[in-house]
């Protein structure tokens with residue numbers, strides 16, 4: 001994996017699962033884990049796992065993954081011979097622009113995929129990534145794995 005900023009591929013059924021999960025969680029934030037094959041030259045998201053949002057104070061504003069759920073997700077990825085590639089969460093009644101909180105909670109090397117859910121219906125999806133702690137949060141292109149269709153136009157979303 002020489003260029004980690006190359007487009008990420010996502011399987012259509014995973015895309016559908018993310019949108020369904022985001023709609024089901026509305027008006028709260030939904031979240032889940034994203035898994036894909038281990039030593040693939042191009043990152044491809046082939047499955048997602050639901051992860052409970054344990055943030056009870058302001059579930060509409062942010063999400064939080066419990067350490068035990070993080071470990072459970074890594075175990076499940078191992079069992080399937082896959083890697084944990086990142087997490088997705090939804091932004092109810094907002095855009096898919098990453099917030100400062102998203103940046104602060106992002107894990108280095110893992111994708112933060114955000115789906116905007118204006119008025120309960122999932123729209124744009126953007127993948128964000130940091131490669132090192134001093135780097136800005138940068139959007140990474142995603143394309144649908146079967147057709148190669150771009151999922152997002154990322155030019156309107158500045159790095160934070």
Ligand SMILES: [Zn+2]
Nearest residue numbers: 091099102114
């Ligand atoms: Zn967020």
